[in-house]
Amino acid sequence: xxxxxxxxxxxxxxxxxxxxxxxxxxxxxxxxxxxxxxxxxxxxxxxxxxxxxxxxxxxxxxxxxxxxxxxxxxxxxxxxxxxxxxxxxxxxxxxxxxxxxxxxxxxxxxxxxxxxx
Amino acid sequence: xxxxxxxxxxxxxxxxxxxxxxxxxxxxxxxxxxxxxxxxxxxxxxxxxxxxxxxxxxxxxxxxxxxxxxxxxxxxxxxxxxxxxxxxxxxxxxxxxxxxxxxxxxxxxxxxxxxxx
Numbered sequence: 120x121x122x123x124x125x126x127x128x129x130x131x132x133x134x135x136x137x138x139x140x141x142x143x144x145x146x147x148x149x150x151x152x153x154x155x156x157x158x159x160x161x162x163x164x165x166x167x168x169x170x171x172x173x174x175x176x177x178x179x180x181x182x183x184x185x186x187x188x189x190x191x192x193x194x195x196x197x198x199x200x201x202x203x204x205x206x207x208x209x210x211x212x213x214x215x216x217x218x219x220x221x222x223x224x225x226x227x228x229x230x231x232x233x234x235x236x
Numbered sequence: 237x238x239x240x241x242x243x244x245x246x247x248x249x250x251x252x253x254x255x256x257x258x259x260x261x262x263x264x265x266x267x268x269x270x271x272x273x274x275x276x277x278x279x280x281x282x283x284x285x286x287x288x289x290x291x292x293x294x295x296x297x298x299x300x301x302x303x304x305x306x307x308x309x310x311x312x313x314x315x316x317x318x319x320x321x322x323x324x325x326x327x328x329x330x331x332x333x334x335x336x337x338x339x340x341x342x343x344x345x346x347x348x349x350x351x352x353x
Contacts (some may be wrong), residue, residue, distance in 0.1 A: 127309045129248060129316055135243075135353055167284050169298045178294050178302065186294065186305050187238045190320065192244045197244055199353070201320055203307065234351050236252055236316070 127205055129185075131234040132213050134200045139225040142193040148224075152178060152189060159208060160185070183230035196227070244322055246302075247349040249330050251317040256342040258264060266342070269306060272337035274323060286315070313344070323333040 163233060165181040179188040185203040192198065202213070210233045217229060273280060283296040296305040302320040309315065319330070327350045333347060 125253075125312055127260060127312055127315070129252075132350060133248060133320075133353060135246075140349070151251075163285065165286050166281065167296070167298070168308075169282055171300070177298050179284070179298065179303065179305070180240050180348075181284065181294050181296065183288070185251065185307055186296065188296070188320070190302050190322075194237070195242055195244055197243070199302075199320065201248070201318065203305070203316065203318055205307075227300075232352065234350065236250060236347070 125175055129236045130204045130206065130208050131201075131236055132148075132202045132208075132210070133233060133234065134202075134213075134217060135197055135231060136200065136217070136221065136226060137195075137197040137228040138208070139227045140196070142191065142196050146224040148189070148191070148198070148221075151179065151221050151224065152180070155216055156180060156182070156187060158216035158220055159202075159204075159213065161204065161206070237270070245324055246353045247319075247321045247323065247325050248353055249260065249317075249319045249325075249348060251330075251334060251346060251348040252314055252317075253317065253334070253338065253343060254312075254314040254345040257313070258345045259308065259313050263308070265315070265338075268338050268341065269297070269304070272333055273297060273299070273304060275333035276319075276321075278321065278323070278332065288300070320353055330347065 145213040167179045169177045174193045182205045188201045190199045264337045267308045279300040284296045286294045291310045
């Protein structure tokens with residue numbers, strides 16, 4: 120859909136982050152997620168967490184600019200990050216911010232996509 | 237990222253639904269969302285809602301297969317739907333299910349995308 124005057128700005132990114140080391144479960148990357156939100160200058164209005172049995176965790180931040188959700192797959196040492204914002208954010212800025220916010224973890228691979236709406 | 241034995245199945249869809257008529261605010265499409273979830277044979281584990289001031293509403297369903305989030309922009313008569321699942325779902329099935337679940341509303345336009353991860 121083309122952006123025009125009758126369409127809001129919707130920026131949509133998703134990323135797969137794969138880690139070198141086994142991810143503990145339950146584990147906690149919340150500091151990393153919150154650092155990412157801070158670096159992207161987004162604002163959390165609500166935060167929800169759900170732990171799956173036996174492993175895996177979903178955290179969803181409702182933002183005043185839409186949402187950030189993260190699902191983890193500890194058995195694959197990876198997480199899927201999904202960001203929808205009504206604020207323009209440059210893809211390079213998202214990539215740099217992810218790297219910076221996860222710098223205390225050993226990333227094996229980061230695959231980031233910007234999606235057309 | 238290629239899907240392989242060390243990557244979970246992640247199906248990612250997003251859609252913009254634009255309606256013919258003015259959307260009331262606060263308004264309620266929850267029956268439509270829940271019909272969609274049922275048609276796609278997904279399972280809700282938690283549901284969260286947040287109303288924005290002055291208008292706009294975010295509803296997020298944590299699914300046992302990941303998440304469905306919906307943000308509304310009543311001022312544009314549209315909503316953005318974001319579905320991430322760890323279950324394979326055919327794009328045509330998603331499109332048909334959206335049309336069927338919103339059949340009591342007058343859709344002006346549906347733009348559905350399947351995203352690579």
